[in-house]
Amino acid sequence: MLEKSQHREQVLGFEIKFRNGMARVGAIHTAHGVFDTPIFMPVGTNGNVKLMRADQLKQIGVGILLGNSYHLAVKPGLDVIKLHGGLHNFMGWKGGILTDSGGFQVFSLRELRQINDDGVLIRSPVDGSKMFLTPELSMEIQKVLGSDIVMVLDHCPGPKESYEEALRSLKRTQQWADRCLKYGVKEGQMLFAIAQGGMYEDLRRLSAQGLSELPFDGFAVGGLSLGEEFEKTLYLTNVTVESLPSEKPRYFMGGGSPELIVHLVEIGVDMFDSVFPTRLARHGTALTFKGRLNIKSAKFKNDLDPIEGECDCVACRNYSRSYVHHLLDRGEVLGGILLTNHNLRFMMRFMERLRQSIFDGTFLDLKKEVVDSYAKSESDKFCYDSADSTLSG
Ligand SMILES: [Zn+2]
Structure with a gap:
């Protein structure tokens, strides 16, 4: 499913090369390279993967890494990134970059934010500065960063949220995704939507189906791996994935332990990110x-x-x-x-x-x-790693 960009001969998109059951091997074509999937993407929240230089990441075989729109917009600020001509130049990285929209901070900084249908007011834990993050502002920030894969702003509910609250955040996520799509990305960027729905099977389906009707380049499963039981993570991911278009890439946000990855690859997930290996x-x-x-x-x-x-x-x-x-x-x-x-x-x-x-x-x-190997090895609290990954990478 490769689609030609309208503006130049750059071919962006996703191709599936081989399927085995629900699992698939593919490649994601970005403006900064073609990367095989299933892929693991290390997290570089502040414009670096902790303790690693960009050239070392390349040498190791990293294709795409994550940046965080909200944190980078606070520090160093967009003016500094603009001076460098984007995040790739700023951090000396020539590979792919996927940027989170700030949606995860809606969850992780919930003590520091106020949310309504327009957007979310976030008080920075770094310097106390306030930002009213809207879907449009998130798109604009990610344009300046110049990321290859842009994420829509979403409302990620907590794992203990009521059905009503999960439904409200789902509807908001759908509206915000639509606004992000209308605002658009710049040439060379791809835009991914994020399915939510809390811990509720029918809401997971509803969210995935609603977003699938819109022409996104890929779809993420958000709001899981936040401390719920492992079986629940797998089940709700499966419910979501079943409702997403099979020819588009599927990205599980914030989960990257080998046990989790192997289970999710089996049901057709293509992309993963986590602070898990670097934090461990x-x-x-x-x-x-x-x-x-x-x-x-x-x-x-x-x-x-x-x-x-x-x-x-x-x-x-x-x-x-x-x-x-x-x-x-x-x-x-x-x-x-x-x-x-x-x-x-x-x-x-x-x-x-x-x-x-x-x-x-x-x-x-x-x-x-x-x-078998991971069941035998010592378990540790880092298995679920998203919940406190907001600043520490
Ligand atoms: Zn080694």
Whole structure:
């Protein structure tokens, strides 16, 4: 489903190359490159992925990363971004950028905001400044940022919201999506809608169906992975995905643990973002195909093996678990840097294996391997990672 941009020969859009059950392998064509899906996108809230340089991200195989419209509009402010000619230049990143609309802050900064049908007044937790964010302003901010994938402003309800409130936010999300579409994006940008509906199956369906009637380039599943039970996340995502057009990309917002990804790829989700791998790294935990490893644990003090034998990242090629353990033990920043390199490289290797397994028919074997490994490894509170990801990346 490639559509030619009206203004130049740039071809933007999404193609599905191969299907296996509901899972699919595809590619998303952006103004800054073509990226294979299913894809994992690291989060760079403030115009950087914590502890990583842009050239390192590229080397690791990252294709698209996230920026946050609201936070970047507060600091450094749009004037500074404009001086650089957009976010790509500002942060020295030549790959794809997807920007959140500020909709997630409607949820995460709910103590600091007032909302009505026009928009949302947000008081910045950084400097106390106030911004009345409307769908039109969010589109304008994302034009200045020059992101490749623009998200509509949505009203993300909390996981404990009543049916009536979830319905109200759903209707508002639908109206705002329509306003974003009318405002439009600039040449080279794609616009994605966000399905909401809280924890209610019928509302999830209603939201997805309503948005599907509009000509968006892709659709996101929003408002999940906010602390609800794992089974509920899977079920409500499935209900949403079933109601979305199958030829458009589907993006699950704010979830990126291997267990979650493998389950959602199986039902046809194409795109993921999360602070999960980078935050875990800063807390001393490595992701591997055998599960999570807490490198801070004393059992690694004399361990001469690399973090993961078959990994080709800078940490695994050059250092032992013992050395990384020592750095973490001494609170050295390099420990977090090495683990962040490893965890992001792991996510890229993981997505590569997922795509390959869909092609060669071994997806269910890989799913079993991942589910078994992660069930055995120590569970931790970072599994659901969106709820407090507003500032810390
Ligand atoms: Zn590694």
